[in-house]
Amino acid sequence: MQQDGKIVLVGESEYCINGICGASQFIMMRLNTDGTLDTSFGNNGHLLTNDVFTGSTGTYSIPKSLYILPNGKFMIGGTGPGGKPFIGRLNSNGFPDATYGTNGIFSVTNLPSISFKDLVVGPNGETYGLLSQTSWNVSAGVYDTADYSNSVVFKLTPNGSYDPTFGTNGIQTIDTDVTDTPFSLTLSSAGKIMVIGSSMPEHFWFSTMTQSGSGQVNKGFFALLNSNGTLDTSIPNGFKTFVFPQDLAATFTKIIERNANEFLITGYSTTLVNGNFQHKGLVVSVNNQGTLNTSFNGTGYMGFDHGQVGTSGWNGKLANFLDIDLTPDNGILLTGYRNPTAGATKGSIYILKLTFGPTSNLAVEEISREAVFSAYPNPVTNHHFMINSDEAAAIQLVSLDGRILYESEVSEGVSQITMDPDYKGVAILKLQTQDGKAGTRKVLFE
Numbered sequence: 108m109q110q111d112g113k114i115v116l117v118g119e120s121e122y123c124i125n126g127i128c129g130a131s132q133f134i135m136m137r138l139n140t141d142g143t144l145d146t147s148f149g150n151n152g153h154l155l156t157n158d159v160f161t162g163s164t165g166t167y168s169i170p171k172s173l174y175i176l177p178n179g180k181f182m183i184g185g186t187g188p189g190g191k192p193f194i195g196r197l198n199s200n201g202f203p204d205a206t207y208g209t210n211g212i213f214s215v216t217n218l219p220s221i222s223f224k225d226l227v228v229g230p231n232g233e234t235y236g237l238l239s240q241t242s243w244n245v246s247a248g249v250y251d252t253a254d255y256s257n258s259v260v261f262k263l264t265p266n267g268s269y270d271p272t273f274g275t276n277g278i279q280t281i282d283t284d285v286t287d288t289p290f291s292l293t294l295s296s297a298g299k300i301m302v303i304g305s306s307m308p309e310h311f312w313f314s315t316m317t318q319s320g321s322g323q324v325n326k327g328f329f330a331l332l333n334s335n336g337t338l339d340t341s342i343p344n345g346f347k348t349f350v351f352p353q354d355l356a357a358t359f360t361k362i363i364e365r366n367a368n369e370f371l372i373t374g375y376s377t378t379l380v381n382g383n384f385q386h387k388g389l390v391v392s393v394n395n396q397g398t399l400n401t402s403f404n405g406t407g408y409m410g411f412d413h414g415q416v417g418t419s420g421w422n423g424k425l426a427n428f429l430d431i432d433l434t435p436d437n438g439i440l441l442t443g444y445r446n447p448t449a450g451a452t453k454g455s456i457y458i459l460k461l462t463f464g465p466t467s468n469l470a471v472e473e474i475s476r477e478a479v480f481s482a483y484p485n486p487v488t489n490h491h492f493m494i495n496s497d498e499a500a501a502i503q504l505v506s507l508d509g510r511i512l513y514e515s516e517v518s519e520g521v522s523q524i525t526m527d528p529d530y531k532g533v534a535i536l537k538l539q540t541q542d543g544k545a546g547t548r549k550v551l552f553e
Contacts, residue, residue: 112140117170133168142509149201184226192223208267232265258289274336300332303359322377327359329397347397373431383423417450486551503537
């Protein structure tokens, strides 16, 4: 969210030709405070692939990270045309800043077998990108049998070129085990770069273990780099790995700085029960050397066993945190997904808030749960469609420009809805139950 209250969104939309859709493409939009499209941004409020990448309609171009700079410009990172990771700088109106990189974009073209994971912006406009790189040899068609994948950090100058003072020609590789899967990085207030993810001794491609060992032998890792890109050997080898009691494995997905000596990491822990994986949400507190802060919950970590296990069929469960942020009241906000229905793999939005009381004890509040419902047929061709809801609920249909098209209530079970026959296009169906569970669906009216 911008300081003026406008909301900026990045993600992917479907690329359509002659009414046939399928491939994903870049989309970015800005909304006014009332939810309508801000027509001063991009083309009538939004940007697509060819607005950002000059001369390209490249499908599968997907932004994954967004930073709003103090001057109102935007830093974005993700996958660009041809599958190449990119970092770009956009002006406040959404269009590329031609003073950065090439036509506003820096593309990583000198490394093979890479995928974009995260970015962070430094105080002077420098940018750090995080990549995952496998050992796939394109010409030989094989992986290195001793090493499947590594983490790669690269640094760009404020004008969008490799910083030669960092690592080797602007690039540093981190190898914590045979299979490394990085997820997130942050830049500490002391100028250190911290990288987290998951690593394991099994080779993901050649392993004979179930799921190649994932969920059984993988550990969360924390790696620490100096400002010049070298591993900080004030901790052994420059990294640490973590597994937590009562679970087989751990995965770290996001790291943020809470203060100069406390960094919060989120993710999930995993154990294997009767051949099925059971996940618990995880939040970890470490100091600037990656050591657990035992003042946090008495152990340095908290687990949240909020998935549901069935009595028959699939008896796994999901409670996975993907992101973490701080709230203005000094709380910790965790977001991800879980399975709210026992025996079902369907995930729902999972939001949890941790608050600190007068004695610094942590309290837990589950912010929201997702309502279980479906809408069909979709697309709608005759202005009539059905809603099947597990509970009685209030519904709204809202157009993409913010107009309320329909409001009503539905009972538990199947209800028929009749829309205005003049409306054509996409609408957002919002549903909220009496106990606060909510959900949305996108419905196309033809």
